[in-house]
Amino acid sequence: MRKGVMRPGHIQIRVLDIEEALKHYRDLIGLIEVDRDDVGRVYLKGWTEVDKFSIVLREADEPGMDFVSYKVIDNAALDRLEQDLRDYGAEVTEIPAGELKGCGRRIRFKAPTGHNLELFAEKEQTGKWGLTDRNPEAWPRNLTGMRATRFDHCLLYGDDLEGNVKLFTEVLGFDLAEQVLDPEGNKAAVFFSCSSKAHDVAFIGHPEKDKFHHASFWLDNWQDVLRAADLISMTDTPLDIGPTRHGLTHGQTIYFFDPSGNRSEVFCGGDYHYPDHPTVTWDTGELGKAIFYHTREINERFLTVLT
Amino acid sequence: MERYQITIINRDAVFSCKAGQSLLGGVVSQRQKAIDVGCRGGGCGVCKIRIISGDYESKKMSIKHVSADELAEGLALSCRIFPNSDMVIEALD
Ligand code: FES
Numbered sequence: 227m228r229k230g231v232m233r234p235g236h237i238q239i240r241v242l243d244i245e246e247a248l249k250h251y252r253d254l255i256g257l258i259e260v261d262r263d264d265v266g267r268v269y270l271k272g273w274t275e276v277d278k279f280s281i282v283l284r285e286a287d288e289p290g291m292d293f294v295s296y297k298v299i300d301n302a303a304l305d306r307l308e309q310d311l312r313d314y315g316a317e318v319t320e321i322p323a324g325e326l327k328g329c330g331r332r333i334r335f336k337a338p339t340g341h342n343l344e345l346f347a348e349k350e351q352t353g354k355w356g357l358t359d360r361n362p363e364a365w366p367r368n369l370t371g372m373r374a375t376r377f378d379h380c381l382l383y384g385d386d387l388e389g390n391v392k393l394f395t396e397v398l399g400f401d402l403a404e405q406v407l408d409p410e411g412n413k414a415a416v417f418f419s420c421s422s423k424a425h426d427v428a429f430i431g432h433p434e435k436d437k438f439h440h441a442s443f444w445l446d447n448w449q450d451v452l453r454a455a456d457l458i459s460m461t462d463t464p465l466d467i468g469p470t471r472h473g474l475t476h477g478q479t480i481y482f483f484d485p486s487g488n489r490s491e492v493f494c495g496g497d498y499h500y501p502d503h504p505t506v507t508w509d510t511g512e513l514g515k516a517i518f519y520h521t522r523e524i525n526e527r528f529l530t531v532l533t
Numbered sequence: 534m535e536r537y538q539i540t541i542i543n544r545d546a547v548f549s550c551k552a553g554q555s556l557l558g559g560v561v562s563q564r565q566k567a568i569d570v571g572c573r574g575g576g577c578g579v580c581k582i583r584i585i586s587g588d589y590e591s592k593k594m595s596i597k598h599v600s601a602d603e604l605a606e607g608l609a610l611s612c613r614i615f616p617n618s619d620m621v622i623e624a625l626d
């Protein structure tokens with residue numbers, strides 16, 4: 227049952243060098259740099275996003291993900307979710323409004339897979355970048371790079387997938403849209419939706435907690451994914467795999483790495499999900515096709531290279 | 534252009550790096566498989582090596598995979614090491 231969580235709000239990614247990272251996220255992926263704060267973090271967003279920011283970059287000695295946050299419909303829903311999290315036994319920390327510039331109060335808790343998750347209800351709305359909301363044009367003309375439109379989801383690796391299913395479906399009100407099961411019925415991957423998207427967050431089983439696989443950005447169509455591939459070559463950016471299609475969610479995609487080794491994805495298309503839809507299941511025996519629908523072969527690097 | 538010869542002592546492999554190219558970049562450009570290729574950004578740790586000899590410059594690498602002590606002992610991520618001379622290294626995995 228949905229509980230008022232609407233969408234991914236923001237993700238904070240650790241990078242080894244902030245200016246190099248900006249060449250990747252701003253100049254190559256085409257996100258808009260919107261602000262910086264006095265601890266040196268840089269705030270960005272995709273041009274279609276109405277809220278002020280969705281990506282925060284922080285310089286650190288170890289790349290990876292600090293936290294990912296989901297936006298909740300209003301403060302009443304946030305209060306209810308906070309109470310539900312406490313009842314479920316989560317250790318909840320309050321992060322005061324303004325700790326991220328323009329973002330309201332956040333509540334932070336740990337997923338059973340070790341990741342820091344957050345919920346918040348309020349963020350400054352600066353509108354779609356370069357457009358007004360009165361008689362808007364189709365798109366702004368001065369975009370750069372891949373012209374990514376929004377932060378769409380992230381994929382995280384960790385150990386306790388069953389624990390995450392309980393947290394996301396029973397406490398946070400996401401649906402289990404897709405899953406990968408081994409022959410004994412154990413979960414190898416879980417994809418959750420809180421919207422009509424095929425996934426708003428996904429987890430793959432892995433012995434180590436709190437690992438980051440990729441942050442993903444939406445493009446409008448396959449031609450844009452091919453254009454992104456051209457830009458990856460033109461800039462000598464390390465390619466992971468693609469352009470290709472996934473079996474899971476059926477998105478059309480390409481993966482590449484930022485200058486600190488964090489993986490990025492840009493993708494388009496794929497399935498949609500409504501709350502009454504049954505969970506789609508892939509078997510581990512078909513994992514090659516589930517992950518890379520065309521080659522139908524598992525690529526070792528895609529499964530094991532993480533930050 | 535200057536090329537440096539890199540010897541991997543425990544793999545019986547020799548490859549070369551152009552000036553400005555990382556050790557891992559050299560391995561990949563010569564289609565060798567002597568070192569595992571991951572993120573190529575100093576983040577994932579799969580390309581870890583030990584440096585035996587040679588001059589080089591390095592870029593920042595994840596402290597999770599190479600601690601300050603390890604760095605001082607010559608351990609490194611080969612995607613973040615840029616040779617300035619011929620080098621001898623050991624692959625780790
Ligand atoms: S390839 Fe990932 S650290 Fe070198």
Ligand SMILES: [Fe+2]
Pocket residue numbers: 379380381440442491
């Ligand atoms: Fe993805």
